[in-house]
Amino acid sequence: MTDFLNITNSTEISEIGGNYPQIEGLAKGYDYDAKSSILNITNLETDSSYTPNIQDFIIRKSSKLTDFLSFNSDFFIVSEKAIKLIENFNLPPNRQFKCIVRQGDKKYPYVILYFFKDKYDFTDYTKSKFTLRFFEKEEKWATIFKTKENFEKELNQAYQRFTNLIYYNNKSNLNFDIFKVNKWQNDFFISEKLRQSFISNKVTGVDYLQNVETVFSSSQEKEILERNKLYNSHFLNRTSYYSNGNLCRQLNTKNQVIEEFNQSGKKERELLLQKGEFNGSERVFFANGKIKLEKFVKSKFELVFKYYFQNGNLNYAISYHDKKGVSCDKVFNIEGKELKSYKLKNGNGRILHFNSNGKGGRELVFKRHQLVEEGKIDK
Numbered sequence: 001m002t003d004f005l006n007i008t009n010s011t012e013i014s015e016i017g018g019n020y021p022q023i024e025g026l027a028k029g030y031d032y033d034a035k036s037s038i039l040n041i042t043n044l045e046t047d048s049s050y051t052p053n054i055q056d057f058i059i060r061k062s063s064k065l066t067d068f069l070s071f072n073s074d075f076f077i078v079s080e081k082a083i084k085l086i087e088n089f090n091l092p093p094n095r096q097f098k099c100i101v102r103q104g105d106k107k108y109p110y111v112i113l114y115f116f117k118d119k120y121d122f123t124d125y126t127k128s129k130f131t132l133r134f135f136e137k138e139e140k141w142a143t144i145f146k147t148k149e150n151f152e153k154e155l156n157q158a159y160q161r162f163t164n165l166i167y168y169n170n171k172s173n174l175n176f177d178i179f180k181v182n183k184w185q186n187d188f189f190i191s192e193k194l195r196q197s198f199i200s201n202k203v204t205g206v207d208y209l210q211n212v213e214t215v216f217s218s219s220q221e222k223e224i225l226e227r228n229k230l231y232n233s234h235f236l237n238r239t240s241y242y243s244n245g246n247l248c249r250q251l252n253t254k255n256q257v258i259e260e261f262n263q264s265g266k267k268e269r270e271l272l273l274q275k276g277e278f279n280g281s282e283r284v285f286f287a288n289g290k291i292k293l294e295k296f297v298k299s300k301f302e303l304v305f306k307y308y309f310q311n312g313n314l315n316y317a318i319s320y321h322d323k324k325g326v327s328c329d330k331v332f333n334i335e336g337k338e339l340k341s342y343k344l345k346n347g348n349g350r351i352l353h354f355n356s357n358g359k360g361g362r363e364l365v366f367k368r369h370q371l372v373e374e375g376k377i378d379k
Contacts (some may be wrong), residue, residue, distance in 0.1 A: 003172055004189040004190060004191055004192070004210060005189065005190055005192070005195060005208045006187050006188065006189060006190075006208070006209040007174045007188050007189065007190040007195075007206055007207070008187075008188070008206065008207050008209065009068055009069075009070035009205060009206065009207070010066070010068070010070070010164070010204075010205050010206055010207045011070075012205070015064065015066065015205065016062070016063060016064055016066055016070065017062050017063035018060070018062030018063065019060050019063060019345035019374075019376075020069070020070055021063055021069075021070035021071050021072055021374075022059055022060060022063035022064070022066070022069050022070045022205075023057050023058065023059050023060070023063075023069055023071040023077065023101070023269075024058055024059070024060050024373055024374050025035075025057075025372050025373035025374075026038070026055050026056065026057055026058065026100070026372070027055045027056040027058060027366070028356060030053075030055050030338045031053070032367035032368055032370075032372050033367060033368055034053060036050070036051060036052060036053040037052070037053060037368075038053065038054060038073075038112075039073075039367070039368060039370055039372070040052070040057065041073075041074055041075055041112075041114055041236055042074055042117070044114060044116070044375060045116060045117065045118050046223065052097060052112075054097055054098075054099050054112070056099075056101070056107070057069075057071065057099060057100070057101045057102065057103040057110070058083055058101075058102055058103075059101050059102065060103075061103065062106065062358040063103070064110060065079075065101075065103070065206040067079040067081055067082040067203045067204045067205050067206075068082065068203070068204070068205035068206045069101065069205060070205070072113065072370065072371050075112050075113060075114040075115075076112070076113040076114075077099070077101070077110050077111070077112060077113075078110060078111050078113050079108075079110055079111075080109055080110070080111065081201070081203070082111075082198075082203050083096065083111045083113065083196075084175060085197055085198065085201055085203065085375065086113070086194070087194070088197075088362055089177035089178070089191075089194050089197070090175050090176050090177050090266075091115075091117065091176060092115055092119065092120060092178075092179050092180075093115070093116040093119045093120075093176065093178070094113060094114060094115045094116065095114045095116075096112065097111070097112040097114075098110075098111055098112075099111065099112050100234055102167050108133040108266065112150070115179070115180065115188075117177075117183040118181075118183050119164065119272050120179075121148060121181075121182040121183065122169050122174055122179075122181050122182065122282065123144055123148070123152055123166055123167070123168075123169060123181055123182045124166075124167040124168060125146055125147050125150075126146055127146070127165075127167040128144065128145075128165060128166045128167050128327055129142045129143060129144055129165045129330055130142075130143060130145065130151065130160055130161060130162065130164060131143070131147050131161070131164060131301075132154055132155065132162075133158055133165075133280075134157060134158055134164075135162075135326045140154065142164045143316025147372065155184070163185070166181055166182075166185070169322075176191075177190065177191040177193060177194040178190050178191070178194060179268070184364065185314055190208065191286040195208055196263075197255050203313065209352055214259075220230070220288045234252040245337055246261065246263055246264070246265045247261050247265065248260070248261060249261070254272075256272065256273045257270040257271060257272055257273060258270065265283050266285075266287060267289070268284065268285055268365050269282060269284050269285065270282060270283040270285075270378055273359045280295070280297040280303075281294075281295055281297050282294075282295050282327065283295075286310050286356065288310060290308065290310060290311070290312045291306075291308050291312070292307075292310075292356070293305065293306065293307055293308070294306040294308075298319070301321055301322040301324075302319055302320065302321045302322070302324075303319070303320045304317060304318070304320075305317065305320075307353065309334045309354065309356055309357070310356045310357060311334060311372040313332060313334060313335070313336050314332055314336075315331065315332060315334075315352075315353065315354050316330065316331040316332065316342075316351055316352075316353070317329075317330075318344065318351065325345070325346070325347040325369035326344060326347050326366060327344055327345060327346070328344035328349070329343065330343070330363050331343070331351055331352050333354065333358060334357070334358025335358075339352060340360065346366055347366060347367070347368050347369030347370075348366060348368065349365075349366055350363060350364065350365050350366070351363070351364040351366070352364075352377070356362065360376070360377055361376075362374055362375065362376060362377065363375045363376075363377055
């Protein structure tokens with residue numbers, strides 16, 4: 001059985017240029033709210049009449065052109081060179097659309113590559129283990145659900161999912177060279193054969209990562225199980241130290257948090273526990289001890305992120321709700337003054353994400369609950 005690696009867009013600045021993602025949005029005036037918007041590309045799964053409105057993608061001035069271009073989307077944007085290579089391999093059901101990537105006055109031909117999500121599932125549910133967490137009942141830790149139907153029924157009620165191990169179903173006769181294991185896993189996998197083709201043809205803009213939870217061959221199973229065993233025991237309750245003797249991590253039972261420190265002894269992060277288990281909430285700290293970021297599991301359906309300045313003042317709080325979408329009521333500058341022109345309501349609006357010192361940052365533009373543009377600000 002062939003081993004596979006995760007394939008992702010590269011985030012290496014030396015390769016992609018000054019920012020991630022490389023593409024900041026579509027041409028000015030693009031209607032992100034239209035039925036035919038490219039953001040609705042998943043409609044290809046269910047609506048035979050859907051045809052995406054494709055206009056020029058705008059790549060940042062600081063970005064480099066690579067064969068895979070990063071964009072917050074459900075599809076790949078690849079060069080003609082890359083698509084010609086890919087088409088020589090075994091692919092799952094997909095659609096391709098020609099597009100233009102524009103950088104200043106220059107235009108470059110690219111291809112939108114969309115892989116259907118609901119056409120296949122290679123998970124062996126009789127062996128795979130998942131952890132689901134609920135508000136109304138006890139969590140199911142490293143549980144085998146036996147069937148896809150049982151798993152998805154429980155998944156719909158959970159507020160968090162962790163994958164312990166996914167086993168490949170040999171009966172499915174997998175022979176694709178790039179694919180997802182199932183519709184709800186975000187990771188794409190690539191065969192060693194296709195990866196070597198990318199490397200020999202110098203395809204750029206991609207990273208290859210050793211998968212940490214999906215078992216495709218018996219040789220991987222022992223390694224992954226041992227790694228997960230060590231990780232879980234170490235993560236939850238073991239005190240650990242750096243080689244210089246300084247504390248790395250410890251369980252603070254009084255405050256019900258796991259504290260993590262850098263090699264100089266300064267606290268970097270706190271992981272909040274609920275009944276002795278990590279519940280998904282955490283705090284990240286600046287070097288001066290002030291809170292930099294707070295992430296809270298507020299309810300079964302809602303995650304809240306709070307971003308702070310180095311002086312301790314709040315920049316903004318943004319909520320991601322499964323039913324209500326994304327929202328942000330107020331944005332502040334470093335002095336604590338509300339910037340009333342910045343607000344995010346019903347998934348539409350703008351946020352000003354400052355640098356930690358309050359000087360410069362990024363303007364984030366949302367349409368229909370998705371980040372569609374990102375512009376740098378200097379003041």
